[in-house]
Amino acid sequence: MSDSTLWWLLAGSAIALELFTGTFYLLMLAVGMAAAALAAHAGAGTAVQLVCAAVVGSAAVVGWYAIKKRNPASPSVRSMRSVNLDVGEIIQVDEWRSDGSATVKYRGAQWSVLQRPGNDPVPGAYRVTELVGNRLLVEKV
Structure with missing residues (x-):
């Protein structure tokens, strides 16, 4: 099985798990896994794929947290x-x-x-x- 297939399966699993738990942050981590899959398609090595998944996933989580923190909560x-x-x-x-x-x-x-x-x-x-x-x-x- 190729690296990209593994990354796509991990991203799909994270999305499925998010559907069961309702944790939106899992979708952000799935974005990081998809970025790693794209890096694998481009021929990057395993270390680059892992760094890509970590950086993109973490940036998406931090970005989403900042957006939620900036916008006021909806009324009760x-x-x-x-x-x-x-x-x-x-x-x-x-x-x-x-x-x-x-x-x-x-x-x-x-x-x-x-x-x-x-x-x-x-x-x-x-x-x-x-x-x-x-x-x-x-x-x-």
């Missing part, structure tokens, strides 16, 4: 109105407990309410921003 699904119809609703909090929580009557039931960090616990109207378990996370209107 729990804070999307299309997923949870309580998000955006206004509730009235009459009294906050010393631990920063409150209990309110909302939609005919008692709900635990938590406040977003950095807000003062004062009674009044609050907007639901997120559902955390069975608690409403709110911010002052």
Whole structure:
């Protein structure tokens, strides 16, 4: 079996493993293996192929990490109105407990309410921003 065939099989295995695990970084390593396969097709020696796989795979991983780090994370699904119809609703909090929580009557039931960090616990109207378990996370209107 030729070196290029071995590299292509390794790249395909990394892609298949990525499909099972969901680790996108395995795809970046597969890119490095594909680069080594191309180097083997070009007639490079084993050492050059290994260096090519290591350099290209590592550069792809570092590049992808930098791109993910630079872009802000997408909002939590729990804070999307299309997923949870309580998000955006206004509730009235009459009294906050010393631990920063409150209990309110909302939609005919008692709900635990938590406040977003950095807000003062004062009674009044609050907007639901997120559902955390069975608690409403709110911010002052």
